[in-house]
Amino acid sequence: MVKRTSLRGDYCPSARSLDVIGDWWSLLIVRDAFDGLTRFGEFQKSLGIAKNILSDRLRTLSERGILTVVAPADGGTHQEYHLTPKGRDLFPVMVALRQWGERYLFEPGEEHSRLVERDTGQAIQLEIRTADGRPVGPDHAVVLKVPQQGSLHPRPAERLRKSRSKPS
Amino acid sequence: MVKRTSLRGDYCPSARSLDVIGDWWSLLIVRDAFDGLTRFGEFQKSLGIAKNILSDRLRTLSERGILTVVAPADGGTHQEYHLTPKGRDLFPVMVALRQWGERYLFEPGEEHSRLVERDTGQAIQLEIRTADGRPVGPDHAVVLKVPQQGSLHPRPAERLRKSRSKPS
DNA sequence: TCAAACGGTTTCATCATGCAACCGTTTTGG
């Protein structure tokens, strides 16, 4: 049978992250949540996503603790989807994707939205540094594998039934 | 007809990035490339990915300028896949994903691989700062939309035939 | 020289996605 791949057991944190938020829509929903969208219809209109898929993703993101479902403060009855702290901590991922996209996926003169500090309007950027503050590039970084299990990567990804199904 | 979604035209750089590298396998391949893997079989063994899918992704990543196909230096005949500068600039994305995964997707005592500076062994982390060096959190950042087109997001995602097909 | 490994491509079954229709509830408004 064709099973979807899971990287839940991988010892590489990047792989596990991708397992959780690496699908087509999840990060886009998170992006819109950062932009202040909270309601089903808002996400749907913004993304043009099919309603069943949106429904599934909102549920999954909630199950995984990235969104939380709350009743709106202003007495309304429709529920709202808000970022949890765990979800808000995806901010650097969004910034990193944004920065790369700005550099490589826009024509020279083409406009794009910009990320700035709210109070000052200053541009925001992302830096990679050592603990004592020296900047580091990809060529000077290396990944230390988990000692146990000699193989380069601990084991090939597991396969399982459905990567993101409702827990029966 | 059911068409895959494309965000190529979105004015949000994050969305465009996800359009390019947001699928299930691409970033995992890039991660392995950062780890020094270069050959088809190495990626296949490491990821446990089906060969046809790997073949497709390597081709797509090359077409998009993230990998480049080179003949090995040591006289061998089998080709190798190397990161381009564009691909290497995905480093911050990998670090951001790693950092989030480390924090939220591992049990307290559970081991994971670590990213360190090669020469010193110091831990590497990612920081978000303004142009003049002040750190910024998600609550103090805001996205300035592209002025033209009043809508919150310029337009719902286009639909098109195949998001990542070979160019006939 | 023969066999195995490498690097894919093709075929086919199954899963995920997208669309449209439907449905109960909430809001609007006449």
Next chain:
DNA sequence: CCAAAACGGTTGCATGATGAAACCGTTTGA
């Protein structure tokens, strides 16, 4: 107060994407 529209989904179906296995030409190695 009642009708109609909007909201927030769920269900069913058609189709595209994925995964497994078979196959194949080339390269390696014994």
